[in-house]
């Protein structure tokens with residue numbers, strides 16, 4: 001893709017850069033409000049055309065020896081590293097992530113692809129003999145293999161446009177699936193650059209299609225398309241619920257919203273906890289599903305913790321991604337207005353701001369709200385922005401109950417030096433993952449990653465993703 005096509009990119013159809021027949025384009029507007037490019041708004045007919053050959057192409061791809069599929073993916077990882085500056089630059093412009101984090105996203109993606117290839121090669125299936133079951137015969141032998149599901153629909157969100165797309169593509173492709181990727185509209189140029197690196201690496205034409213267009217316009221068409229065999233979605237809870245309803249019997253993995261609490265007990269290393277909480281709450285301006293989105297702190301250490309948090313927040317750089325600021329403008333004005341409304345609601349209801357609150361366009365200063373109570377929306381709603389509510393509690397039981405009252409259940413952190421208490425609290429929390437004395441986060445990427453309640457269904461993480469995109473196939477030998 002040359003420099004001019006960066007401004008007006010085509011879409012990936014059967015491995016070629018094509019322009020849409022409809023000539024309709026979507027403008028990609030940066031968080032600072034600048035138009036940085038245009039992508040095609042594909043029509044339903046074009047989506048149909050893209051998907052119609054997928055089944056045949058997938059069957060051919062699944063026959064390519066696993067080692068060779070792996071080599072293509074490894075070349076893709078190398079290619080991403082070669083182009084990491086260009087891709088990181090686009091991530092920075094398109095979704096407003098600071099350059100160093102954008103670069104980390106590309107490196108992390110290459111690492112994830114390499115690990116996926118290793119893991120994919122080690123999935124060998126199993127063999128069972130009938131005589132281990134009462135009355136069964138040793139002459140009956142089951143060979144259990146894992147085979148690709150077919151065509152995987154990967155739908156990714158804006159906040160990791162490269163990493164969360166590749167985290168679906170790599171496991172799908174290593175196990176012999178074809179993929180149609182629908183990236184978030186804001187983030188789609190970065191995703192297309194990533195896909196271009198994969199085509200350069202030698203992925204056969206038609207194994208991957210990248211479909212651009214508003215989810216609200218083509219999403220339903222894609223999700224309910226008869227060619228789709230599996231859906232891997234990361235994004236908001238409401239969108240995920242809609243998809244689950246429309247997908248019917250198609251297997252789905254959904255990674256959705258969160259309201260991750262950090263529980264701080266009276267014996268915690270308060271300074272360490274504050275450092276982890278600030279990094280967990282404010283990196284990429286809080287636009288992470290795993291961001292710490294509320295603190296539940298024991299009254300005895302609350303003042304001390306708040307003071308440490310405040311000090312560390314004052315050290316955050318607020319500004320533009322180009323200046324490598326920690327807190328940068330939010331993805332769009334709707335998000336910024338939503339976060340603003342949560343902060344105002346809390347302040348009106350008596351929360352005390354420990355930081356000076358400012359909003360300029362989509363840039364919201366990192367905001368620490370103390371004495372937050374359950375009447376305030378920010379106690380329960382996911383801001384996806386740089387605001388941290390502090391809720392003071394008087395017992396561990398209260399902390400656990402408040403944590404579990406959320407409709408979300410992605411992750412939680414517990415800070416304490418008492419490991420017995422830590423494990424006891426962890427066992428009571430209704431979440432996918434509990435981090436003891438560390439911030440909530442997805443990585444390392446080979447760990448299982450999942451949400452319960454409205455945070456998701458199914459599990460990602462390299463091996464788990466491969467398993468979710470394959471099924472068992474049993475052949476029985478009757479000797």
Ligand SMILES: NC(=O)C1=CN([C@@H]2O[C@H](COP(=O)(O)OP(=O)(O)OC[C@H]3O[C@@H](n4cnc5c(N)ncnc54)[C@H](OP(=O)(O)O)[C@@H]3O)[C@@H](O)[C@H]2O)C=CC1
Nearest residue numbers: 156157158183184185214215219235236239255256257289
């Ligand atoms: N648990 C997890 O792993 C993660 C969860 N998230 C969650 O995602 C949200 C923020 O991401 P955001 O991108 O705004 O989420 P959205 O749910 O708005 O969008 C996610 C993806 O879904 C697409 N989409 C929108 N409507 C439909 C539809 N009807 N059918 C099919 N696809 C559709 C979007 O396309 P388009 O952009 O064109 O609208 C985009 O590609 C937060 O709630 C966050 O917590 C984010 C990252 C990780």
Ligand SMILES: O=C(O)[C@H](O)COP(=O)(O)O
Nearest residue numbers: 160288289290441442443
């Ligand atoms: O998209 C997200 O927010 C994630 O999947 C979380 O990833 P992270 O914990 O590595 O930021």
